[in-house]
Amino acid sequence: MGKAIIKIENLTKDYKVKKEKLRALDNINLEIEEGEIYGIIGLSGAGKSTLIRCMNFLEKPTFGKVFYKGIDLSSLKNKELLKIRQNIGMIFQSFNLLEQRNVLDNVLFPLEIAKVDKKVALKRAYELLEEVGLSDKLYAYPNQLSGGQKQRVAIARALMNNPSVLLCDEATSALDPSTTKQILELLKNINKKYNITIVVITHQMQVIESICSKVAIIDHSQIIEEGEVKDIFINPKSETSKKLILPEIEDEDISKDNIKLRLIFDGNHQEPLISKMILQTKVLVNIIKANVKTLDERTYGEMIILVSNDEVSLFKIENFLLTNNVKYQKED
Protein backbone atom coordinates (compact mmCIF):
# COMPACT_ATOMS: atom_id res chain seq x y z
CA MET A 1 0.00 0.00 0.00
CA GLY A 2 1.21 3.44 -0.87
CA LYS A 3 1.15 6.39 1.43
CA ALA A 4 -1.71 8.80 1.79
CA ILE A 5 -1.46 11.76 -0.56
CA ILE A 6 -4.66 13.29 0.73
CA LYS A 7 -5.72 12.75 4.28
CA ILE A 8 -8.85 14.18 5.80
CA GLU A 9 -9.26 14.22 9.55
CA ASN A 10 -12.52 14.89 11.39
CA LEU A 11 -13.65 17.31 8.72
CA THR A 12 -16.83 19.22 9.40
CA LYS A 13 -18.20 21.99 7.25
CA ASP A 14 -21.06 24.24 8.21
CA TYR A 15 -22.78 26.83 6.08
CA LYS A 16 -24.85 29.65 7.33
CA VAL A 17 -28.05 29.95 5.38
CA LYS A 18 -30.26 32.79 6.57
CA LYS A 19 -28.77 32.63 10.05
CA GLU A 20 -29.43 28.93 10.25
CA LYS A 21 -26.56 26.54 10.45
CA LEU A 22 -26.48 23.90 7.78
CA ARG A 23 -24.07 21.02 8.21
CA ALA A 24 -22.75 20.05 4.77
CA LEU A 25 -20.11 17.63 6.03
CA ASP A 26 -20.09 15.85 9.34
CA ASN A 27 -16.90 14.44 10.79
CA ILE A 28 -15.39 13.01 7.62
CA ASN A 29 -12.27 10.86 7.78
CA LEU A 30 -10.62 9.74 4.56
CA GLU A 31 -7.27 8.62 3.28
CA ILE A 32 -6.52 8.64 -0.40
CA GLU A 33 -3.38 6.81 -1.40
CA GLU A 34 -0.92 7.78 -4.05
CA GLY A 35 -1.72 6.46 -7.52
CA GLU A 36 -5.23 5.21 -6.84
CA ILE A 37 -8.48 6.26 -8.41
CA TYR A 38 -10.73 7.04 -5.50
CA GLY A 39 -14.44 7.45 -5.99
CA ILE A 40 -16.82 9.35 -3.78
CA ILE A 41 -20.41 8.65 -4.57
CA GLY A 42 -23.59 10.06 -3.14
CA LEU A 43 -27.02 11.28 -4.07
CA SER A 44 -27.27 14.97 -4.85
CA GLY A 45 -27.12 17.17 -1.80
CA ALA A 46 -25.12 14.59 0.16
CA GLY A 47 -22.15 16.93 0.50
CA LYS A 48 -19.76 15.40 -1.99
CA SER A 49 -19.11 18.60 -3.94
CA THR A 50 -18.20 20.38 -0.72
CA LEU A 51 -15.92 17.50 0.22
CA ILE A 52 -13.91 17.66 -3.01
CA ARG A 53 -13.61 21.45 -2.66
CA CYS A 54 -12.12 20.99 0.79
CA MET A 55 -9.32 18.96 -0.78
CA ASN A 56 -7.87 22.03 -2.49
CA PHE A 57 -9.29 24.45 0.06
CA LEU A 58 -11.71 26.12 -2.33
CA GLU A 59 -13.89 25.53 0.70
CA LYS A 60 -12.34 25.86 4.11
CA PRO A 61 -13.39 23.35 6.76
CA THR A 62 -15.22 24.61 9.84
CA PHE A 63 -13.49 21.96 11.94
CA GLY A 64 -10.92 19.32 11.14
CA LYS A 65 -7.90 19.13 8.92
CA VAL A 66 -6.93 18.39 5.36
CA PHE A 67 -3.42 17.17 4.62
CA TYR A 68 -1.86 17.18 1.18
CA LYS A 69 1.36 15.15 1.09
CA GLY A 70 1.50 15.53 4.84
CA ILE A 71 1.10 19.32 4.73
CA ASP A 72 -1.75 20.74 6.79
CA LEU A 73 -3.50 23.06 4.33
CA SER A 74 -4.89 25.27 7.08
CA SER A 75 -1.35 26.09 8.20
CA LEU A 76 -0.42 27.66 4.86
CA LYS A 77 -0.22 31.32 3.95
CA ASN A 78 -2.30 32.35 0.96
CA LYS A 79 0.68 32.34 -1.42
CA GLU A 80 1.74 28.88 -0.34
CA LEU A 81 -1.80 27.63 -0.79
CA LEU A 82 -1.88 29.01 -4.35
CA LYS A 83 1.33 27.06 -5.07
CA ILE A 84 -0.21 23.85 -3.70
CA ARG A 85 -3.30 24.38 -5.82
CA GLN A 86 -1.10 24.47 -8.91
CA ASN A 87 -0.17 20.93 -7.93
CA ILE A 88 -3.76 19.75 -7.78
CA GLY A 89 -5.63 19.73 -11.08
CA MET A 90 -9.39 19.98 -11.13
CA ILE A 91 -12.08 19.36 -13.72
CA PHE A 92 -15.77 20.15 -13.49
CA GLN A 93 -19.19 19.09 -14.65
CA SER A 94 -19.63 22.31 -16.63
CA PHE A 95 -16.04 22.22 -18.01
CA ASN A 96 -15.45 25.86 -17.03
CA LEU A 97 -13.32 26.87 -19.99
CA LEU A 98 -12.56 30.51 -20.70
CA GLU A 99 -14.97 31.23 -23.51
CA GLN A 100 -13.04 34.13 -24.96
CA ARG A 101 -9.87 32.06 -25.39
CA ASN A 102 -9.19 29.36 -27.93
CA VAL A 103 -8.30 25.79 -26.99
CA LEU A 104 -4.56 26.37 -26.99
CA ASP A 105 -4.79 29.54 -24.87
CA ASN A 106 -7.11 27.80 -22.43
CA VAL A 107 -4.61 25.03 -21.97
CA LEU A 108 -1.78 27.55 -21.60
CA PHE A 109 -3.65 29.46 -18.89
CA PRO A 110 -2.41 27.50 -15.83
CA LEU A 111 1.18 28.06 -16.89
CA GLU A 112 0.51 31.78 -17.38
CA ILE A 113 -0.58 31.78 -13.75
CA ALA A 114 2.45 29.78 -12.70
CA LYS A 115 4.66 32.13 -14.77
CA VAL A 116 6.25 29.35 -16.80
CA ASP A 117 8.31 30.27 -19.87
CA LYS A 118 6.06 30.47 -22.93
CA LYS A 119 8.19 28.10 -25.03
CA VAL A 120 8.17 25.39 -22.40
CA ALA A 121 4.46 25.93 -21.89
CA LEU A 122 3.71 25.64 -25.61
CA LYS A 123 5.61 22.39 -25.90
CA ARG A 124 3.69 20.90 -23.00
CA ALA A 125 0.38 22.19 -24.37
CA TYR A 126 0.95 20.53 -27.76
CA GLU A 127 1.90 17.28 -26.03
CA LEU A 128 -1.17 17.21 -23.82
CA LEU A 129 -3.57 18.25 -26.55
CA GLU A 130 -2.17 15.39 -28.59
CA GLU A 131 -2.67 13.09 -25.61
CA VAL A 132 -6.35 14.02 -25.29
CA GLY A 133 -6.83 13.83 -29.05
CA LEU A 134 -7.44 17.48 -29.88
CA SER A 135 -4.37 18.39 -31.92
CA ASP A 136 -6.62 19.49 -34.76
CA LYS A 137 -8.64 21.91 -32.61
CA LEU A 138 -5.88 24.18 -31.30
CA TYR A 139 -7.48 27.38 -32.55
CA ALA A 140 -11.11 26.49 -32.04
CA TYR A 141 -13.11 28.32 -29.36
CA PRO A 142 -14.97 26.42 -26.61
CA ASN A 143 -18.25 27.46 -28.20
CA GLN A 144 -17.37 25.40 -31.26
CA LEU A 145 -16.66 22.19 -29.34
CA SER A 146 -18.86 19.35 -28.16
CA GLY A 147 -19.19 18.53 -24.46
CA GLY A 148 -16.73 15.68 -24.69
CA GLN A 149 -14.21 17.85 -26.49
CA LYS A 150 -14.59 20.60 -23.90
CA GLN A 151 -13.91 18.12 -21.12
CA ARG A 152 -10.82 16.93 -22.99
CA VAL A 153 -9.55 20.52 -23.14
CA ALA A 154 -10.28 20.85 -19.41
CA ILE A 155 -8.34 17.66 -18.72
CA ALA A 156 -5.36 18.85 -20.76
CA ARG A 157 -5.53 22.17 -18.92
CA ALA A 158 -5.65 20.42 -15.54
CA LEU A 159 -2.56 18.40 -16.41
CA MET A 160 -0.42 21.35 -17.54
CA ASN A 161 1.21 21.86 -14.15
CA ASN A 162 2.16 18.18 -13.82
CA PRO A 163 -0.18 17.75 -10.88
CA SER A 164 0.06 14.87 -8.42
CA VAL A 165 -3.68 14.81 -7.95
CA LEU A 166 -6.59 15.34 -10.29
CA LEU A 167 -9.94 16.19 -8.72
CA CYS A 168 -12.97 15.39 -10.87
CA ASP A 169 -16.21 17.02 -9.82
CA GLU A 170 -19.03 15.21 -11.64
CA ALA A 171 -16.81 15.36 -14.71
CA THR A 172 -18.99 13.09 -16.82
CA SER A 173 -22.42 14.05 -15.53
CA ALA A 174 -23.11 16.41 -18.41
CA LEU A 175 -22.01 13.93 -21.07
CA ASP A 176 -23.86 11.25 -23.00
CA PRO A 177 -23.07 7.58 -22.19
CA SER A 178 -20.62 6.93 -25.02
CA THR A 179 -18.71 10.17 -24.41
CA THR A 180 -18.69 9.34 -20.70
CA LYS A 181 -17.05 6.04 -21.52
CA GLN A 182 -14.35 7.77 -23.60
CA ILE A 183 -13.62 10.35 -20.94
CA LEU A 184 -13.41 7.65 -18.25
CA GLU A 185 -11.04 5.68 -20.46
CA LEU A 186 -8.91 8.81 -20.84
CA LEU A 187 -8.82 9.35 -17.08
CA LYS A 188 -7.81 5.74 -16.56
CA ASN A 189 -4.96 6.10 -19.04
CA ILE A 190 -3.79 9.31 -17.44
CA ASN A 191 -3.77 7.63 -14.05
CA LYS A 192 -1.60 4.82 -15.39
CA LYS A 193 0.69 6.89 -17.60
CA TYR A 194 1.49 9.75 -15.24
CA ASN A 195 0.74 7.97 -11.96
CA ILE A 196 -1.64 10.78 -11.02
CA THR A 197 -3.94 10.14 -8.10
CA ILE A 198 -7.49 10.75 -9.22
CA VAL A 199 -10.40 11.63 -6.98
CA VAL A 200 -13.79 11.25 -8.60
CA ILE A 201 -17.02 12.70 -7.28
CA THR A 202 -20.10 11.29 -8.91
CA HIS A 203 -23.65 10.13 -8.48
CA GLN A 204 -23.27 7.50 -11.21
CA MET A 205 -22.31 4.02 -10.05
CA GLN A 206 -21.14 3.31 -13.58
CA VAL A 207 -18.28 5.78 -13.13
CA ILE A 208 -17.14 4.13 -9.90
CA GLU A 209 -17.37 0.65 -11.40
CA SER A 210 -15.43 1.41 -14.50
CA ILE A 211 -12.45 3.30 -13.11
CA CYS A 212 -12.26 3.38 -9.33
CA SER A 213 -10.35 1.02 -7.11
CA LYS A 214 -11.79 2.38 -3.89
CA VAL A 215 -15.02 4.06 -3.08
CA ALA A 216 -16.59 6.02 -0.26
CA ILE A 217 -20.35 6.37 -0.07
CA ILE A 218 -21.53 9.64 1.32
CA ASP A 219 -25.01 10.25 2.58
CA HIS A 220 -26.48 13.07 4.63
CA SER A 221 -23.08 14.69 5.15
CA GLN A 222 -21.44 11.51 6.42
CA ILE A 223 -19.41 8.70 4.96
CA ILE A 224 -21.50 5.61 5.52
CA GLU A 225 -19.35 3.02 3.78
CA GLU A 226 -15.84 2.94 2.48
CA GLY A 227 -13.60 0.32 0.93
CA GLU A 228 -12.65 -1.64 -2.18
CA VAL A 229 -15.19 -1.18 -4.94
CA LYS A 230 -15.86 -4.89 -5.36
CA ASP A 231 -16.50 -5.47 -1.65
CA ILE A 232 -18.99 -2.65 -1.49
CA PHE A 233 -20.55 -3.77 -4.72
CA ILE A 234 -21.05 -7.37 -3.61
CA ASN A 235 -22.36 -6.54 -0.23
CA PRO A 236 -23.73 -3.04 0.17
CA LYS A 237 -24.73 -2.53 3.77
CA SER A 238 -26.86 0.56 3.84
CA GLU A 239 -30.07 1.47 2.07
CA THR A 240 -28.39 4.37 0.27
CA SER A 241 -25.63 2.14 -1.00
CA LYS A 242 -28.16 -0.29 -2.37
CA LYS A 243 -30.02 2.55 -3.99
CA LEU A 244 -26.85 3.81 -5.63
CA ILE A 245 -25.69 0.41 -6.79
CA LEU A 246 -29.05 -0.69 -8.11
CA PRO A 247 -30.73 2.62 -8.74
CA GLU A 248 -33.57 1.29 -10.84
CA ILE A 249 -35.04 -1.00 -8.23
CA GLU A 250 -38.09 0.46 -6.70
CA ASP A 251 -40.53 -1.23 -4.44
CA GLU A 252 -42.90 -2.71 -6.87
CA ASP A 253 -46.30 -3.85 -5.95
CA ILE A 254 -45.77 -7.48 -5.22
CA SER A 255 -48.67 -9.61 -4.20
CA LYS A 256 -48.52 -11.61 -1.01
CA ASP A 257 -48.42 -14.85 -2.95
CA ASN A 258 -44.85 -14.19 -3.96
CA ILE A 259 -41.65 -13.77 -2.07
CA LYS A 260 -38.71 -11.69 -3.24
CA LEU A 261 -35.26 -13.24 -3.12
CA ARG A 262 -32.06 -11.35 -3.72
CA LEU A 263 -29.31 -13.57 -5.16
CA ILE A 264 -25.73 -12.43 -4.91
CA PHE A 265 -23.08 -13.49 -7.39
CA ASP A 266 -19.60 -13.11 -6.05
CA GLY A 267 -17.60 -14.16 -9.06
CA ASN A 268 -17.58 -17.92 -8.49
CA HIS A 269 -20.32 -18.98 -10.85
CA GLN A 270 -20.06 -19.50 -14.54
CA GLU A 271 -22.74 -21.97 -15.57
CA PRO A 272 -26.22 -20.74 -16.46
CA LEU A 273 -27.39 -20.98 -12.89
CA ILE A 274 -30.93 -19.76 -13.19
CA SER A 275 -31.81 -22.14 -16.02
CA LYS A 276 -30.33 -24.98 -14.02
CA MET A 277 -32.30 -23.96 -10.98
CA ILE A 278 -35.59 -23.87 -12.84
CA LEU A 279 -34.94 -27.21 -14.52
CA GLN A 280 -33.95 -28.92 -11.30
CA THR A 281 -36.54 -27.51 -8.96
CA LYS A 282 -39.36 -27.21 -11.50
CA VAL A 283 -40.42 -24.08 -9.68
CA LEU A 284 -41.45 -21.10 -11.76
CA VAL A 285 -39.32 -18.10 -11.11
CA ASN A 286 -39.90 -14.54 -12.11
CA ILE A 287 -36.80 -12.43 -12.65
CA ILE A 288 -37.68 -8.86 -11.84
CA LYS A 289 -34.23 -7.37 -11.83
CA ALA A 290 -30.77 -8.48 -12.76
CA ASN A 291 -27.58 -6.52 -12.56
CA VAL A 292 -24.44 -8.41 -13.40
CA LYS A 293 -21.11 -6.75 -14.04
CA THR A 294 -17.61 -7.83 -14.84
CA LEU A 295 -14.95 -6.49 -12.53
CA ASP A 296 -11.38 -7.68 -12.80
CA GLU A 297 -12.60 -10.32 -15.27
CA ARG A 298 -14.88 -11.93 -12.72
CA THR A 299 -18.62 -11.73 -12.67
CA TYR A 300 -20.34 -10.01 -9.83
CA GLY A 301 -23.79 -8.80 -9.32
CA GLU A 302 -27.17 -9.60 -8.09
CA MET A 303 -30.54 -10.66 -9.22
CA ILE A 304 -33.92 -10.29 -7.70
CA ILE A 305 -36.36 -13.08 -8.33
CA LEU A 306 -39.92 -13.70 -7.34
CA VAL A 307 -40.85 -17.15 -6.12
CA SER A 308 -44.28 -18.35 -5.22
CA ASN A 309 -44.71 -18.08 -1.48
CA ASP A 310 -45.53 -21.66 -0.66
CA GLU A 311 -43.31 -23.76 1.54
CA VAL A 312 -42.52 -26.44 -0.99
CA SER A 313 -41.37 -24.11 -3.77
CA LEU A 314 -39.41 -21.97 -1.39
CA PHE A 315 -37.74 -25.00 0.17
CA LYS A 316 -36.68 -26.32 -3.25
CA ILE A 317 -35.23 -22.99 -4.31
CA GLU A 318 -33.43 -22.38 -1.04
CA ASN A 319 -32.05 -25.87 -1.12
CA PHE A 320 -30.73 -25.37 -4.63
CA LEU A 321 -29.12 -22.06 -3.75
CA LEU A 322 -27.46 -23.50 -0.67
CA THR A 323 -26.05 -26.54 -2.46
CA ASN A 324 -24.74 -24.30 -5.26
CA ASN A 325 -23.17 -21.82 -2.90
CA VAL A 326 -25.21 -18.86 -3.99
CA LYS A 327 -25.67 -16.24 -1.32
CA TYR A 328 -29.19 -14.94 -1.05
CA GLN A 329 -31.41 -12.82 1.11
CA LYS A 330 -35.15 -12.72 1.54
CA GLU A 331 -36.40 -9.25 0.91
CA ASP A 332 -39.63 -7.81 2.08
Add this chain to the structure above:
Amino acid sequence: MGFNQMMELLFNGLGQTLYMTLVSTFFAYLFGIPLGVILNITSKEGISPCKWLNTLLGVMVNILRSIPFLILLVFVMPLTKIIVGTRIGTSASIVPLVIGAIPFIGRMVESSLNEVDKGVIEASLAMGASKMKIIFKVLLSEAKPSLLIGFSISITTILGYSAMAGFVGGGGLGDIAYQYGYVRNETELMWLTIILLVIIVQIFQELGMLLAKKLDRRINK
Protein backbone atom coordinates in the same frame (compact mmCIF):
# COMPACT_ATOMS: atom_id res chain seq x y z
CA MET B 1 -26.60 84.08 -40.55
CA GLY B 2 -24.70 83.09 -43.67
CA PHE B 3 -24.10 79.50 -44.72
CA ASN B 4 -20.37 79.61 -44.06
CA GLN B 5 -20.91 81.18 -40.71
CA MET B 6 -23.42 78.53 -39.82
CA MET B 7 -21.11 75.75 -40.91
CA GLU B 8 -18.28 77.16 -38.88
CA LEU B 9 -20.54 77.40 -35.84
CA LEU B 10 -21.69 73.82 -36.22
CA PHE B 11 -18.18 72.57 -36.91
CA ASN B 12 -16.88 74.21 -33.74
CA GLY B 13 -19.82 72.89 -31.78
CA LEU B 14 -19.20 69.38 -33.10
CA GLY B 15 -15.54 69.62 -32.12
CA GLN B 16 -16.42 70.77 -28.61
CA THR B 17 -19.03 68.06 -28.18
CA LEU B 18 -16.61 65.33 -29.29
CA TYR B 19 -13.89 66.77 -27.07
CA MET B 20 -16.14 66.84 -24.02
CA THR B 21 -17.57 63.39 -24.70
CA LEU B 22 -14.32 61.60 -25.43
CA VAL B 23 -12.26 63.16 -22.66
CA SER B 24 -15.06 62.68 -20.12
CA THR B 25 -15.59 59.07 -21.17
CA PHE B 26 -11.88 58.41 -20.82
CA PHE B 27 -11.66 59.80 -17.30
CA ALA B 28 -14.99 58.31 -16.24
CA TYR B 29 -13.74 54.87 -17.29
CA LEU B 30 -10.42 55.45 -15.57
CA PHE B 31 -12.36 55.60 -12.30
CA GLY B 32 -15.40 53.59 -13.34
CA ILE B 33 -13.57 50.35 -14.13
CA PRO B 34 -11.88 50.05 -10.73
CA LEU B 35 -15.18 51.01 -9.11
CA GLY B 36 -17.05 48.32 -11.04
CA VAL B 37 -14.35 45.75 -10.24
CA ILE B 38 -14.48 46.54 -6.53
CA LEU B 39 -18.29 46.41 -6.54
CA ASN B 40 -18.12 43.00 -8.21
CA ILE B 41 -15.39 41.34 -6.15
CA THR B 42 -16.59 42.62 -2.76
CA SER B 43 -20.13 41.38 -3.32
CA LYS B 44 -21.34 38.27 -1.53
CA GLU B 45 -20.58 36.03 -4.49
CA GLY B 46 -17.38 37.86 -5.42
CA ILE B 47 -13.82 36.67 -4.96
CA SER B 48 -13.14 39.01 -2.03
CA PRO B 49 -16.44 39.46 -0.23
CA CYS B 50 -16.41 42.56 1.96
CA LYS B 51 -19.83 43.61 3.07
CA TRP B 52 -19.12 47.07 4.52
CA LEU B 53 -17.10 48.25 1.52
CA ASN B 54 -19.66 46.92 -0.93
CA THR B 55 -22.52 48.57 0.93
CA LEU B 56 -20.67 51.87 1.33
CA LEU B 57 -19.75 52.08 -2.35
CA GLY B 58 -23.20 50.96 -3.36
CA VAL B 59 -24.87 53.68 -1.35
CA MET B 60 -22.48 56.34 -2.65
CA VAL B 61 -23.10 55.27 -6.21
CA ASN B 62 -26.85 55.34 -5.72
CA ILE B 63 -26.79 58.79 -4.13
CA LEU B 64 -24.67 60.22 -6.93
CA ARG B 65 -26.87 58.60 -9.55
CA SER B 66 -30.02 60.03 -8.10
CA ILE B 67 -28.84 63.65 -8.40
CA PRO B 68 -30.18 65.16 -11.63
CA PHE B 69 -27.28 66.02 -13.91
CA LEU B 70 -28.31 69.64 -14.26
CA ILE B 71 -28.10 70.06 -10.47
CA LEU B 72 -24.79 68.21 -10.32
CA LEU B 73 -23.43 70.58 -12.96
CA VAL B 74 -23.92 73.52 -10.64
CA PHE B 75 -23.23 71.64 -7.46
CA VAL B 76 -19.64 70.65 -8.37
CA MET B 77 -18.63 74.10 -9.60
CA PRO B 78 -16.29 74.80 -6.66
CA LEU B 79 -14.51 71.53 -7.34
CA THR B 80 -14.33 72.36 -11.03
CA LYS B 81 -12.68 75.67 -10.18
CA ILE B 82 -10.01 73.82 -8.17
CA ILE B 83 -9.32 71.21 -10.84
CA VAL B 84 -9.63 73.17 -14.09
CA GLY B 85 -9.15 76.71 -12.81
CA THR B 86 -12.45 77.98 -14.19
CA ARG B 87 -16.11 77.23 -13.68
CA ILE B 88 -17.27 77.77 -17.22
CA GLY B 89 -16.36 76.64 -20.70
CA THR B 90 -15.84 73.33 -22.44
CA SER B 91 -13.03 72.00 -20.27
CA ALA B 92 -14.85 73.01 -17.11
CA SER B 93 -17.88 70.95 -18.08
CA ILE B 94 -15.71 67.82 -18.20
CA VAL B 95 -15.53 67.68 -14.39
CA PRO B 96 -19.28 67.31 -13.77
CA LEU B 97 -19.53 65.00 -16.77
CA VAL B 98 -16.91 62.68 -15.30
CA ILE B 99 -18.42 62.80 -11.83
CA GLY B 100 -21.88 62.14 -13.23
CA ALA B 101 -20.69 59.25 -15.37
CA ILE B 102 -18.45 57.40 -12.89
CA PRO B 103 -21.27 55.79 -10.86
CA PHE B 104 -23.17 54.96 -14.03
CA ILE B 105 -20.11 53.33 -15.59
CA GLY B 106 -19.26 51.63 -12.31
CA ARG B 107 -22.64 49.90 -12.35
CA MET B 108 -22.31 49.01 -16.04
CA VAL B 109 -18.89 47.44 -15.43
CA GLU B 110 -20.16 45.66 -12.33
CA SER B 111 -23.06 44.12 -14.19
CA SER B 112 -20.81 43.03 -17.07
CA LEU B 113 -18.46 41.32 -14.61
CA ASN B 114 -21.38 39.68 -12.82
CA GLU B 115 -22.17 37.89 -16.07
CA VAL B 116 -18.85 36.05 -16.04
CA ASP B 117 -19.45 32.37 -15.33
CA LYS B 118 -18.79 31.61 -11.66
CA GLY B 119 -17.50 28.19 -12.65
CA VAL B 120 -14.70 29.72 -14.72
CA ILE B 121 -13.67 31.81 -11.73
CA GLU B 122 -13.73 28.75 -9.53
CA ALA B 123 -11.63 26.83 -12.04
CA SER B 124 -9.07 29.66 -12.02
CA LEU B 125 -8.98 29.67 -8.22
CA ALA B 126 -8.41 25.92 -8.35
CA MET B 127 -5.45 26.52 -10.68
CA GLY B 128 -3.88 28.70 -8.04
CA ALA B 129 -4.60 32.05 -9.70
CA SER B 130 -4.20 35.10 -7.48
CA LYS B 131 -7.04 37.59 -7.19
CA MET B 132 -5.24 40.10 -9.39
CA LYS B 133 -4.79 37.47 -12.10
CA ILE B 134 -8.47 36.62 -11.86
CA ILE B 135 -9.48 40.27 -12.20
CA PHE B 136 -7.37 40.89 -15.27
CA LYS B 137 -7.19 37.53 -17.00
CA VAL B 138 -10.61 36.16 -16.18
CA LEU B 139 -13.13 38.83 -15.15
CA LEU B 140 -12.17 41.68 -17.44
CA SER B 141 -11.17 39.58 -20.42
CA GLU B 142 -14.12 37.19 -20.28
CA ALA B 143 -16.50 40.13 -19.93
CA LYS B 144 -14.97 41.98 -22.90
CA PRO B 145 -17.97 41.80 -25.26
CA SER B 146 -20.36 42.88 -22.55
CA LEU B 147 -18.00 45.67 -21.47
CA LEU B 148 -17.92 46.95 -25.05
CA ILE B 149 -21.69 47.03 -25.25
CA GLY B 150 -21.65 48.90 -21.94
CA PHE B 151 -19.09 51.27 -23.43
CA SER B 152 -21.26 52.19 -26.37
CA ILE B 153 -24.20 52.82 -24.04
CA SER B 154 -22.02 54.90 -21.70
CA ILE B 155 -20.48 57.04 -24.39
CA THR B 156 -23.87 57.91 -25.88
CA THR B 157 -25.21 58.70 -22.43
CA ILE B 158 -22.25 61.02 -21.79
CA LEU B 159 -22.88 62.63 -25.16
CA GLY B 160 -26.42 63.32 -24.03
CA TYR B 161 -25.20 64.80 -20.76
CA SER B 162 -22.67 66.97 -22.62
CA ALA B 163 -25.52 68.63 -24.50
CA MET B 164 -26.81 69.79 -21.12
CA ALA B 165 -23.39 71.24 -20.31
CA GLY B 166 -24.29 73.93 -22.83
CA PHE B 167 -26.54 75.48 -20.23
CA VAL B 168 -23.57 76.48 -18.10
CA GLY B 169 -21.52 77.75 -21.02
CA GLY B 170 -19.97 74.38 -21.75
CA GLY B 171 -20.24 74.93 -25.48
CA GLY B 172 -20.84 72.15 -27.97
CA LEU B 173 -23.87 71.25 -30.05
CA GLY B 174 -26.21 71.37 -27.08
CA ASP B 175 -25.19 74.94 -26.44
CA ILE B 176 -25.85 75.92 -30.07
CA ALA B 177 -29.26 74.28 -30.01
CA TYR B 178 -30.12 76.23 -26.89
CA GLN B 179 -28.54 79.61 -27.74
CA TYR B 180 -29.65 79.82 -31.36
CA GLY B 181 -32.53 77.44 -31.58
CA TYR B 182 -34.32 78.29 -28.37
CA VAL B 183 -33.19 81.78 -27.31
CA ARG B 184 -33.00 83.31 -30.82
CA ASN B 185 -35.66 81.10 -32.29
CA GLU B 186 -33.56 79.95 -35.27
CA THR B 187 -35.33 76.66 -35.79
CA GLU B 188 -33.25 75.49 -38.76
CA LEU B 189 -30.07 75.62 -36.73
CA MET B 190 -31.73 73.75 -33.91
CA TRP B 191 -32.84 70.99 -36.25
CA LEU B 192 -29.38 70.78 -37.77
CA THR B 193 -27.75 70.27 -34.37
CA ILE B 194 -30.30 67.67 -33.42
CA ILE B 195 -29.65 65.78 -36.65
CA LEU B 196 -25.92 65.97 -36.02
CA LEU B 197 -26.37 64.63 -32.48
CA VAL B 198 -28.53 61.78 -33.74
CA ILE B 199 -25.89 60.85 -36.29
CA ILE B 200 -23.08 60.85 -33.72
CA VAL B 201 -25.08 58.75 -31.25
CA GLN B 202 -25.89 56.33 -34.06
CA ILE B 203 -22.23 56.03 -35.04
CA PHE B 204 -21.01 55.42 -31.47
CA GLN B 205 -23.75 52.95 -30.72
CA GLU B 206 -23.37 50.91 -33.89
CA LEU B 207 -19.58 50.94 -33.74
CA GLY B 208 -19.61 49.68 -30.17
CA MET B 209 -22.08 46.92 -30.90
CA LEU B 210 -20.20 45.89 -34.02
CA LEU B 211 -16.94 45.68 -32.14
CA ALA B 212 -18.54 43.74 -29.30
CA LYS B 213 -20.01 41.26 -31.72
CA LYS B 214 -16.82 40.93 -33.69
CA LEU B 215 -14.72 40.27 -30.60
CA ASP B 216 -17.13 37.87 -28.95
CA ARG B 217 -15.77 34.35 -29.36
CA ARG B 218 -19.06 32.85 -28.29
CA ILE B 219 -20.88 34.09 -31.38
CA ASN B 220 -18.08 34.06 -33.91
CA LYS B 221 -18.34 30.53 -35.20
